[in-house]
Amino acid sequence: MTEVDTELDLFAQRQPEACQLAKAVSLAARVEPEVLRAVRLQLPELDAGSEADVWFSPFVESANAVAMTFKADAAAALRRRLAREHDRNYISRIWSIINRIHEHASNPIRLIERLTWLALTNNS
Amino acid sequence: MYAAALAVRLPDAEINEEKIAEIRGWRLPITGIPRRPVSSFCRGLQIILDRREPLTPFFGDQTHLVNTIRRIAGNENISVVQFVNHPRWVFDIDKKQTAPYSFPVSPVPILLVSDLGIRVSTLATDFVSPGEWVAFAQDATKAHCPVVALVPYPPHRWPAAVTEEIITLEWDRNTTAGAVRRRIGPGLELP
Numbered sequence: 641m642t643e644v645d646t647e648l649d650l651f652a653q654r655q656p657e658a659c660q661l662a663k664a665v666s667l668a669a670r671v672e673p674e675v676l677r678a679v680r681l682q683l684p685e686l687d688a689g690s691e692a693d694v695w696f697s698p699f700v701e702s703a704n705a706v707a708m709t710f711k712a713d714a715a716a717a718l719r720r721r722l723a724r725e726h727d728r729n730y731i732s733r734i735w736s737i738i739n740r741i742h743e744h745a746s747n748p749i750r751l752i753e754r755l756t757w758l759a760l761t762n763n764s
Numbered sequence: 765m766y767a768a769a770l771a772v773r774l775p776d777a778e779i780n781e782e783k784i785a786e787i788r789g790w791r792l793p794i795t796g797i798p799r800r801p802v803s804s805f806c807r808g809l810q811i812i813l814d815r816r817e818p819l820t821p822f823f824g825d826q827t828h829l830v831n832t833i834r835r836i837a838g839n840e841n842i843s844v845v846q847f848v849n850h851p852r853w854v855f856d857i858d859k860k861q862t863a864p865y866s867f868p869v870s871p872v873p874i875l876l877v878s879d880l881g882i883r884v885s886t887l888a889t890d891f892v893s894p895g896e897w898v899a900f901a902q903d904a905t906k907a908h909c910p911v912v913a914l915v916p917y918p919p920h921r922w923p924a925a926v927t928e929e930i931i932t933l934e935w936d937r938n939t940t941a942g943a944v945r946r947r948i949g950p951g952l953e954l955p
Contacts, residue, residue: 673821681937688822688936689917692883695821705823 658693
């Protein structure tokens, strides 16, 4: 088990809602507040505070007023858990939300997200 | 929802006949003339935006909220100030100037959009203690400006000392106009 997995276990225990949201938005290469909001609203038990809990979590590499990105190892660990704990329908539903919001994002961002989605759904 | 949150009781507002009938139905003495709450926007409104680092994911929501209220109420009676470090030092968005905060001379409701210090900033200059929020609320009371706080966190995370002094509403999808009316009661009181 890696260090980030240990941290994620702790995060899941202390802030299960935020952890659930972090796993879902880890499909995105870049996470804007709009992505957090749209994905959270698909997860009925989560309150607005969980968005900030993800935004200010120790798994974030950088954040500004526009967007945040996860640390590479954290993103990988979150995606592994997402694929392990959810079926391909769930993952595809989340991906379609992100894909819609990133409709006008740059091609590399969209390509990375598409590849991530394909990789996770082919393995699940 | 915002209109419900900021409804006020005015001494010259329309008489609430249903309330009088209800009081008489219970055979209780009528100790005052019940008035209908009215939209606060006739008296004006001040919006205070907390733009400290911990509110970063909600900056877009804050802008949307200000635009929505301005669309409903017009620009004339709405003033918007924001702070990036401390609520006692604000930037007036319309006047485009930074100055020490002072409460409106003519009492109006204040809509405070903040986390009330729930999340501690990584910047030392951003720290606002619960005690400072309590003092702010008490000063607002002295200035006859009722404060309603919109907080993007659920109630179990609110600082109790602050929410005893400030009417606090969860800023989320389940906050409906009905829920707000139940929380605010017959409306905020203005002199």
